[in-house]
Amino acid sequence: MPFAETKVYFDGSHYIAIPHTTRPTKRRPYKIEETITVQEEVKDSTENVEPSISLENDTEDIKEITNLEEDTKEKVIEEEQPKKVRRTTKKELFNELYRKYIDLKKNERKKMIVKEMEAYFESKQQCIDFVNNNFERKQRNLICRRIRMVRKANLVNFNYFCTFTYDDKLHNEHTFKKKLKTTISHFAVRKNWKYMGVWERAPETKRLHFHGLFEIPENAMVGELFENSDYNLNTHRRTKTIQNTFFNKKFGRSDFEKINTKEDLNREISYIIKYIEKTEEKIVYSKGLYQYFISDILDEDVVSRIGLEDKKLLLFDDFKCFDEGEYIGKVSLDTINKMRKCN
DNA sequence: ATCTGACTAAATGAGTATGC
DNA sequence: GCATACTCATTTAGTCAGAT
Structure with a gap:
């Protein structure tokens, strides 16, 4: 062969x-990150609640960090201030700031991060180099994720574009997310569903929902699909959507849009890509999505x-x-x- | 049904090489 | 100087068994 x-x-x-x-080349061992000590403004109880999505606390966080910045210089390396101090690494701190300034233009974003991290470096130039390197790292990682996602998507046959959200009577954000995750991952195992999608928030309402591409094999649908006529407040038109009784009952609201053409699929794929690029959210994948299959040629x-x-x-x-x-x-x-x- | 904890598969991240 | 692709290391998150 x-x-x-x-x-x-x-x-x-x-x-x-x-x-x-x-x-061909030997790898160097990963370097161990040096820990630094960061002054934390009082308690940060919000942090544990919803670690994955925390876009709305921005203003508060900025305030915290700017306070921090004023008096960090003298406690760069050693700590001993039990509550207000946390140990972290430069890289982690960078990641936090990178996310915090996600809405700024690239150069502004760099500037702000340098400003807030400068205290942890011997010179401003070192900090600038560090920040530039880490921007490159982030960019590479993003490209990797994008390529992987496209390859995975191209090896399955997605037939629905689904959106799920919840009814307050049935769930709060936390239970919704958890339950939907387990539900669809069970369907991946038990019914051979495949999916990839993202958690998003509606821009106006901030309501959490899940958008995803699904491959639902024949005879593996749950519940019933039915046509629903809705008044859309944005477009001020009646719109017809296909919903699903199982998901409606369990979560509140579902939307099953059939993917008919390659163009449909490509549009949805680029939508998800754009979304992860903008927000740094991670893609949710089902089991059984692969980039490659193995064949002799x-x-x-x-x-x-x-x-x-x-x-x-x-x-x-x-x-x-x-x-x-x-x-x-x-x-x-x-x-x-x-x-x-x-x- | 839900939790816990060990196990492990899969996803992300990193380092390097190269292209445009 | 940014974009891409490859391989491999590390981290994350499903999964499953057992207990409640």
């Missing part, structure tokens, strides 16, 4: 195989060599899939389902 056990992904229009390689199925140093193989649209030399079939979603997967 010319190319055994390649990793194959779909870029939206072509299949691309990556023959196995090993890393024949010479005759390779169109050309592409990518960095021509390491990747561009494949014909109907190339043949082999698992450990055993022919599985020409590529199709069906065939892919039978192949081994990896990330």
Whole structure:
């Protein structure tokens, strides 16, 4: 077999195989982060309540940190002020500030972070370098997440774009999030649903909801879908939506929009990408989403060599899939389902 | 049904190399 | 100087068994 056990992904229009390689260079061990001591303005009881989403406390937090900044200089390294002080690392502090100033333009954001972190460095230049490096790190990480998400999305067959939110009579934000998470992850295991999505807040109401792409296999739907005619307050029009009895009953409100075309899907994918880029929220993935499937590839199925140093193989649209030399079939979603997967 | 804690799969993060 | 892609390390978060 010319190319055994390649990793194959779909870029939206072509299949691309990556023959196995090993890393030529040695890795350096991760460096251990030096801890620093940060002065904390009194108690921060809000922090434990909802750690993942805390956009609305911004103004308060800014105040806290600016207070902190005035008198940090003398206690950069050693602490001993039981309550008001916490130990952290420069990187963690950077991450907090990076999130805090998420709405600023890049340069403004850098400036503010440098301003607030300068005290922990020997010179301003060192701080600037640190901040620049960490911006690069954040950017790289974001790109990684984006690529992974697109590859995963391209290897499944999403058929619904769903939105779930809750009724106050049934849930609070916390129970809603928790329950929905377990519900859909159960469906992933028990009914083979696949999904990827994000937690968001409606801009006006701040109400938490979940937006996601779902692959719901035939006969694996729960409840009943029904058409609902609604008056939309934003557009001042009656809009028809498809809702689901199971989710409505359990959470309050659901919306099942059928994905019919590739364009629909691409629009939704780029929506989610934009959203994670803007907010740094994480993507919620179901189990069973992979970036690659593993197949042996024949010479005759390779169109050309592409990518960095021509390491990747561009494949014909109907190339043949082999698992450990055993022919599985020409590529199709069906065939892919039978192949081994990896990330 | 819900919790707890050990286990582990999968996601994110990091380091490096390269391209445009 | 930013964007991309690859591999591998670390962290996070599902999962499952057992107890209540």
